[in-house]
Amino acid sequence: AQRVTQPEKLLSVFKGAPVELKCNYSYSGSPELFWYVQYSRQRLQLLLRHISRESIKGFTADLNKGETSFHLKKPFAQEEDSAMYYCALRDPFSGGYNKLIFGAGTRLAVHP
Amino acid sequence: SQTIHQWPATLVQPVGSPLSLECTVEGTSNPNLYWYRQAAGRGLQLLFYSVGIGQISSEVPQNLSASRPQDRQFILSSKKLLLSDSGFYLCAWGDGVSNEQFFGPGTRLTVL
Numbered sequence: 735a736q737r738v739t740q741p742e743k744l745l746s747v748f749k750g751a752p753v754e755l756k757c758n759y760s761y762s763g764s765p766e767l768f769w770y771v772q773y774s775r776q777r778l779q780l781l782l783r784h785i786s787r788e789s790i791k792g793f794t795a796d797l798n799k800g801e802t803s804f805h806l807k808k809p810f811a812q813e814e815d816s817a818m819y820y821c822a823l824r825d826p827f828s829g830g831y832n833k834l835i836f837g838a839g840t841r842l843a844v845h846p
Numbered sequence: 847s848q849t850i851h852q853w854p855a856t857l858v859q860p861v862g863s864p865l866s867l868e869c870t871v872e873g874t875s876n877p878n879l880y881w882y883r884q885a886a887g888r889g890l891q892l893l894f895y896s897v898g899i900g901q902i903s904s905e906v907p908q909n910l911s912a913s914r915p916q917d918r919q920f921i922l923s924s925k926k927l928l929l930s931d932s933g934f935y936l937c938a939w940g941d942g943v944s945n946e947q948f949f950g951p952g953t954r955l956t957v958l
Contacts, residue, residue, distance in 0.1 A: 738889075740889075743887060753949070756888075768943060768946070775916050775950050777950065777951055777952075778936065778949040779948075779949065780947075780948075783946070820889060820890065824945050830878075830897060830942055831858075831878065831882075831895055831897060831903070832878060832940050832942060832945050832947075833892060833895060833905075834890075834947060835892075836889040836890040836891075837889050838887055838888055838889040839887075839889050
């Protein structure tokens with residue numbers, strides 16, 4: 735079965751430091767991947783998706799099919815980036831149901 | 847614009863009591879609907895999904911059930927709650943096209 739792995743439960747950095755949240759997936763085909771974010775007392779929301787190839791709030795994520803990874807990066811972390819981040823893979827066999835497979839999440843804590 | 851509501855926001859129930867959590871979507875028609883349980887360190891576990899009225903698919907065997915009595919209403923139920931049913935329950939909708947899912951505010955359920 736397809737799986738999404740986020741190896742770090744907690745990532746703690748200082749403001750201004752680079753950030754990399756790791757995500758690995760298991761699927762041999764062409765994946766559709768997402769990063770979702772949940773700020774304190776807010777709803778889970780989409781941060782970015784790989785097909786958009788865009789930068790949101792300074793975050794980027796590049797799909798590496800060879801390493802089956804979709805790491806989320808930001809060159810200079812800000813305190814407001816502190817949140818829970820989830821990597822998700824669209825279940826390629828879910829058809830029109832469009833099910834998502836989520837990783838366990840990584841809590842990012844940015845300290846002043 | 848589309849919105850998704852969940853209620854109640856928090857609920858404390860005794861073991862063996864029934865459960866009914868409600869989710870409603872506004873501003874869209876014929877959405878895909880999803881129920882997730884969010885557990886610390888375990889990410890989001892998909893419980894049920896639905897692509898239409900009366901159509902429910904279950905992801906994992908459990909003590910819970912779901913129903914979709916109306917196009918934009920999704921209900922999570924149990925006849926007799928277990929301690930292990932405690933958790934944070936999220937409802938989400940998707941348009942079946944963009945593959946993005948939009949999440950509600952969640953319900954914190956505590957079974958005592």
